[in-house]
Amino acid sequence: VAKWAVERARANLGPTLVEYVTYRVGAHSTSDDPSAYRPKAESDAWPLGDPVIRLKNHLVQKGVWSEDRHTQAEAEILETVIAAQKEAEGHGTLHAGGKPSTRDMFEGVYAEMPPHLRRQRQQAGV
Numbered sequence: 001v002a003k004w005a006v007e008r009a010r011a012n013l014g015p016t017l018v019e020y021v022t023y024r025v026g027a028h029s030t031s032d033d034p035s036a037y038r039p040k041a042e043s044d045a046w047p048l049g050d051p052v053i054r055l056k057n058h059l060v061q062k063g064v065w066s067e068d069r070h071t072q073a074e075a076e077i078l079e080t081v082i083a084a085q086k087e088a089e090g091h092g093t094l095h096a097g098g099k100p101s102t103r104d105m106f107e108g109v110y111a112e113m114p115p116h117l118r119r120q121r122q123q124a125g126v
Contacts, residue, residue: 001018002018004016005018020051022051023043023046025043025046025049025050026050056070101126102124102126103126106120106121106124106126
């Protein structure tokens with residue numbers, strides 16, 4: 001499929017959507033316990049492992065990526081994410097108070113509010 005998509009792109013035949021199906025083997029976070037919602041046999045049945053690690057290993061083997069570049073990229077991405085988190089937290093967090101009002105939940109989300117949300121807003125009295 002990917003070869004076909006590349007050929008289409010090189011022939012200027014327009015955009016192509018390629019859908020890849022993958023599986024998150026690990027937990028959502030360090031505080032998550034996947035055994036609460038997924039049998040162990042399910043993740044064991046996914047033989048190819050983490051697609052990000054597989055891609056990295058493939059690119060390293062092809063000589064177009066390196067462990068050093070990967071480590072650097074991970075550090076840069078982490079730095080970007082932390083900076084974005086700090087910027088977002090600068091606008092306030094729920095833990096620091098500033099709980100949004102019911103009115104705030106409906107304002108500034110849609111250019112034109114869908115009818116079902118207009119009804120909900122009316123039912124909420126805002």
